[in-house]
Amino acid sequence: MPAKIKPVESLKLNNNLSIPNVALGTWKASPDDCYNAVMTALKCGYTHIDTARIYRNEVSVGRAVNDFLKQSDVKREDLFITTKISPYEFQDPENAILASLERLQLDYVDLYLMHHCLAEVTGEGIMPRDENGFRKHIPPEVFSYVDAYRLLQKLVSKGYTKSIGICNINVPKIQRLLETKDLIPPAVVQCEIHPYLPQHDLVEFCKANNVVVEAYSPFGSTGAPLLDDPDIVQIAQKHDVTPACIAVSWAVQRGTVALPKSTTAERIKANIILIELDGDDMDVIDNIHKRITKRYLEPKWKLNVYDSDADFRPYT
Numbered sequence: 263m264p265a266k267i268k269p270v271e272s273l274k275l276n277n278n279l280s281i282p283n284v285a286l287g288t289w290k291a292s293p294d295d296c297y298n299a300v301m302t303a304l305k306c307g308y309t310h311i312d313t314a315r316i317y318r319n320e321v322s323v324g325r326a327v328n329d330f331l332k333q334s335d336v337k338r339e340d341l342f343i344t345t346k347i348s349p350y351e352f353q354d355p356e357n358a359i360l361a362s363l364e365r366l367q368l369d370y371v372d373l374y375l376m377h378h379c380l381a382e383v384t385g386e387g388i389m390p391r392d393e394n395g396f397r398k399h400i401p402p403e404v405f406s407y408v409d410a411y412r413l414l415q416k417l418v419s420k421g422y423t424k425s426i427g428i429c430n431i432n433v434p435k436i437q438r439l440l441e442t443k444d445l446i447p448p449a450v451v452q453c454e455i456h457p458y459l460p461q462h463d464l465v466e467f468c469k470a471n472n473v474v475v476e477a478y479s480p481f482g483s484t485g486a487p488l489l490d491d492p493d494i495v496q497i498a499q500k501h502d503v504t505p506a507c508i509a510v511s512w513a514v515q516r517g518t519v520a521l522p523k524s525t526t527a528e529r530i531k532a533n534i535i536l537i538e539l540d541g542d543d544m545d546v547i548d549n550i551h552k553r554i555t556k557r558y559l560e561p562k563w564k565l566n567v568y569d570s571d572a573d574f575r576p577y578t
Contacts, residue, residue, distance in 0.1 A: 265501040265537040268511070270307070273519065275449040276472040279424055281373070282342055283514050284534055285310035287478060287523030293322045295525040300326035304336075306531045312478075312521050314346035314377055315362055316388055324366035344373040346429060349382035349399070350390060352410035359422045374423035375452055376414060379407035379431045379567055397563050407435065408442060415446050425449035429478075430559070432568050433467045440471055452476035454559050455518060456488055456509065457550040469517060476519040480509050483558035493550055497543050504532060511536045512547045 272280035286303040288296050288311070296319040300311055304326070313323045323343075331338060345366065351358035359374055380399040383390050390398045407428065417423050427450035428439070440447050451468055455461050455477035468475045482488035489495075489505040498505045506522065506529065513520035514536055522533040539547075561567070 265503055268514075268536040268538050270309075270534060270536065273474050273517070275425055275474055276447055277425055277449055279372075279449070281425075281450065281474060281519060282308075282310035283519045284308070284510065284536070285312045285342070285344070285476070285519060285521045286530065287521040288313045288319055288323060289317055289478075289523055290484070291317070291319055291322075291523070291525050293319055296322035297326045298527075299525045299530060301330060302527045302530045303534075304330040304334075304341075307534055308530075309340060310342040310344070310519075312344045312476075313366075314375075315348045315351065315358065316346070316377060318388075320345060320362055320365035324368060328367050338368075342372045343368060344375065345371050346375040346377040347414070348388060349376075349378050349380060349397075350384050350386070350388065352376065352381040353384060353405065353413070355410070355414045355417060356420070356422075359417055363422065370422055370424065372424045373450055374414065374417060374426050375450065376407065376410055376426075376428040378429060378561065379435055380563060380565065381405050381407070381410055391562075395562060397561060399563055399565070402565075407431070408438065408445070411439060411445060411448075418446070427451055427473075429453065430561070430567065433464050436464075436467065436471075436473065440473075447471075448473055450474045450476055450519075452478055452521075454479050454483075454557060455513070456480050456482050457491070457494065457512065457547050458482055458488060458554055458556040459558075460548060460551050462548070465516065465518060474519060475517075476521055477513045478521045478523075479558060480513050480520050480522050481506060482556070487556075491550065491554075493546050497539070497546065500543075501537055501539075503535075503537055506533055507535055507537060508539070508543075508547070511539055512544065515539055515544065516548075 427448040429452040
């Protein structure tokens with residue numbers, strides 16, 4: 263029996279806006295490759311594009327988006343554009359987003375995310391490092407992710423972004439944001455999530471608290487090692503689809519937003535094709551992490567930002 267194809271759909275955010283559940287990721291895409299990838303994606307039906315200041319390709323994303331809008335009947339409000347503030351910009355988010363909007367040639371973004379949960383020192387460029395190669399961050403007791411988020415939320419009322427959220431964070435820190443009285447709840451949390459790092463606890467916590475989870479690196483980052491995994495390959499063969507289709511379909515079927523990245527036209531087109539997985543398929547993929555667990559993104563800080571909350575002061 264052929265696989266049942268499913269359309270890309272939208273998830274409801276906690277501010278009553280909607281977010282498409284598949285996006286084109288643009289990390290590590292060169293300017294020309296990024297422009298071509300975004301144009302290809304938009305032409306084949308993507309409506310959600312994800313970029314960031316630190317990717318250094320906002321200009322290419324913006325040029326592609328604006329060229330596409332001029333060439334098509336699609337309106338700006340039909341697209342969902344995400345960018346992210348870099349840690350060295352956390353203390354001045356208004357100037358950061360205005361600079362991003364200028365690069366993107368847009369009046370607003372649909373989602374603005376804190377790229378990490380540690381602020382870095384300013385005035386020393388992107389990802390400043392000390393003599394030992396560690397990224398130089400501001401001590402959390404001096405200026406924390408909660409302080410940064412409090413500044414970020416002002417951008418919503420000013421109309422620069424429709425929604426805000428945070429990346430690369432764990433459950434205790436999300437809970438602290440939700441429990442801090444003067445903060446609007448994050449609409450989205452974006453983390454590394456794939457079958458080798460399913461983050462079941464984080465996904466379930468966010469679902470229970472009405473926060474949408476975005477899964478970046480759904481293929482396991484550079485080289486897409488997950489696509490050679492024997493369980494993924496076997497399920498792909500069962501449904502006569504690609505392993506990439508299985509990885510993206512699994513992410514979407516569990517209620518997260520998948521952010522597959524590619525600069526190859528055929529793969530971009532293929533990555534938006536979703537199928538319905540059966541219960542056995544989902545169980546197998548859900549449990550792959552028991553055989554192999556791997557996190558591919560490990561920012562070189564002196565603090566473990568993922569597995570410990572002990573270094574952050576309590577908030578009331």
